Amino acid sequence: xxxxxxxxxxxxxxxxxxxxSRTQFGPPITRAILSLLHGETPEDKVxxxxxxxxxxxxxxxxxxxxxxxxxxxxxxxxxxxxxxxERAHRKTMLDTLxxxxxxxxxxxxxxxxxxxxxxxxxxxxxxxxxxDLGQRPLTDIDLLVxxxxxxxxxxxxxxxxxxxxxxxxxxxxxxxIPPGQGRCSxxxxxxxxxxxxxxxxxxVWERSRVAVLEDVSCRRLAPDDALLFHVxxxxxxxxxxxxKWVIDxxxxxxxxxxxxxxxxxxxxxxxxxxxxxxxxxxxEKLFPGEAPAxxxxxxxxxxxxxxxxxxxxxxxxxxxxxxxxxxLARYSAxxxxxxxxxxxxxxxxxxxxxxxxxxxEGVH
Numbered sequence: 001x002x003x004x005x006x007x008x009x010x011x012x013x014x015x016x017x018x019x020x021s022r023t024q025f026g027p028p029i030t031r032a033i034l035s036l037l038h039g040e041t042p043e044d045k046v047x048x049x050x051x052x053x054x055x056x057x058x059x060x061x062x063x064x065x066x067x068x069x070x071x072x073x074x075x076x077x078x079x080x081x082x083x084x085x086e087r088a089h090r091k092t093m094l095d096t097l098x099x100x101x102x103x104x105x106x107x108x109x110x111x112x113x114x115x116x117x118x119x120x121x122x123x124x125x126x127x128x129x130x131x132d133l134g135q136r137p138l139t140d141i142d143l144l145v146x147x148x149x150x151x152x153x154x155x156x157x158x159x160x161x162x163x164x165x166x167x168x169x170x171x172x173x174x175x176x177i178p179p180g181q182g183r184c185s186x187x188x189x190x191x192x193x194x195x196x197x198x199x200x201x202x203x204v205w206e207r208s209r210v211a212v213l214e215d216v217s218c219r220r221l222a223p224d225d226a227l228l229f230h231v232x233x234x235x236x237x238x239x240x241x242x243x244k245w246v247i248d249x250x251x252x253x254x255x256x257x258x259x260x261x262x263x264x265x266x267x268x269x270x271x272x273x274x275x276x277x278x279x280x281x282x283x284e285k286l287f288p289g290e291a292p293a294x295x296x297x298x299x300x301x302x303x304x305x306x307x308x309x310x311x312x313x314x315x316x317x318x319x320x321x322x323x324x325x326x327x328l329a330r331y332s333a334x335x336x337x338x339x340x341x342x343x344x345x346x347x348x349x350x351x352x353x354x355x356x357x358x359x360x361e362g363v364h
Contacts, residue, residue, distance in 0.1 A: 029054050030317050032081065033243075036064045037286060041076055051084035058318065059244040061088020062134045093134030096126075099184035100133075100214050103141055106157075106178075106186055107216030113156050118144040118208050118219045120189065121233065122244075127211060127220065129251040136244055140175070140185040143218070146205070150174070150190040157186075170195075192225075193232050196338060198271050223256040224263055228270055235275035235337050238312075238330075239282050240319035246282050250290055253283075260294035267299075271339040277301055278309075278337070282320045308336045 025033075032042035033054065055061030065085035068074040074082055103123065110117060119127075120142035130136050145153055154174060158164070162176040165185060172191035177183050193199045207222040221229060230252070234245050252258065267276040277299035280291045301309070312333050314322035323329045 025054060025316070025318075033058065033060075034286075034317055036068070036081065037243075039067070039071075039073075042078060042081055045078050046080040046084075048080045048083040048087070051080050052087055055084055055088045057241065059137050059242040060247060061085055062092035062132070063130075063136060063244070063247050065089040066132050066135050089132075089134040092137050093132075096133040096136075096138055098182065099138045099141060102178055102184040102186075104214050104216060106141075107214065107218075109156055109160055110153065111217065113152065115145055115149045115153055115156075116219065118205070118221060119211060119213060120144055120221070120229065122248075123213065124211070124220050124226065125248055125251075127213060129248060129255055136248075138184070140187050142187045142189065144189045144192055144204075147172075147190040150188060153188060162186075192229060193270070194236070196271065196340075197232065198269060223252070223258055224266055227252050227256070227258065227263065228266060228272055228276070231267075231275050231279045232270075232272060234279050234282070235272075238319075238321045238323060238333055238337075239278060240314070240321065243286075243318060246279075246286055249279060249283050250287050253290060253292065258292075260292040260298070263295065264298050268339075273299055274301065274305065274337050274339050278320060285317065285320060305336060312336065 028044035029046065029050075032044050032046065032051075035042045037060075052061070055064070061084060065074065065088060068077065068085065074085070077085070122136060122138045123141045123143075125136060126133070126138075154164070154167075154176070157176045161179045163179070165175040165177055167174040171194070173187055173189045175185050175187045177185040192201060192204055204221065204225055205219075207225060208219040209222060211218050211220040220226065227249070230245070230248060234249075237245070239245075263276065264273075267273045276295070280295050280299065283291050284296065312321045312323055314320055316322070321333060323333050
């Protein structure tokens, strides 16, 4: 059995599928974070260290600090939260500046090789979703290259002293890091999304747009493509525990010109209707009414899928899914998130193969 010992009571079989290993925040912390997100002053006092630990796990301290500073209301916050938000913002700013310095050096190498690339996820969001480098933490920097360029880029980086952290054929990516302590790693994808997705890679490149970050010329995904790839990433992480991804989604709807009908159509083509529907649910859970009405009503889930999803629903206010790290639990949840039953076999084959070879299941 996964996540428990001993037999299950009659009729209680859900624990075999959905063991919970997440750290749960207590009601006072949960209430306080929700208040901060909604612009309300938290009633509960908390020590700065406890608040800082919570914000680090949820990856939202820099955003919340900027949110409260926009209206010059940060001074009204309890001392513990005010101090924690300032610390989170300061650390995020310093970490992001260091990551961007590494990106500039990386950019010089890839430009010298003449390899075009599309900047993905957090690095791209710095272009127009966030006004301040202290608002959103960067775990790493992701980019997409064409399959034929991936081996050449890896050799180039190795020649510059970068170390390979992973090479993953099945997920079509590799990750490398420059020499030295505390450096930013670069995750290079040569395919967008998992093999279960029906994503036309050539069309993604055709729709991409010119961009510049830190004087490095690159490309970025078209807004619809970027949002759906973001949704796929959310689903691959089972929509948590970080809050930065749902905040990203909120800002996409606020700042990008998006066509909801086009998103629904493309989500069906990419076999991501379920993932998009749950992402909208996640957004609605934290920021009610902010998703376009068409998306709130235009992505109905079937009765069986809704029933299965209830096995994984998280009672916490921050997430919509809760499960442990066991392969059975994660594969069971993955089954519910895949649009077509046939694609389950692809995922099952990949997961079993990776487990037999000591790999891991999931996408970073």
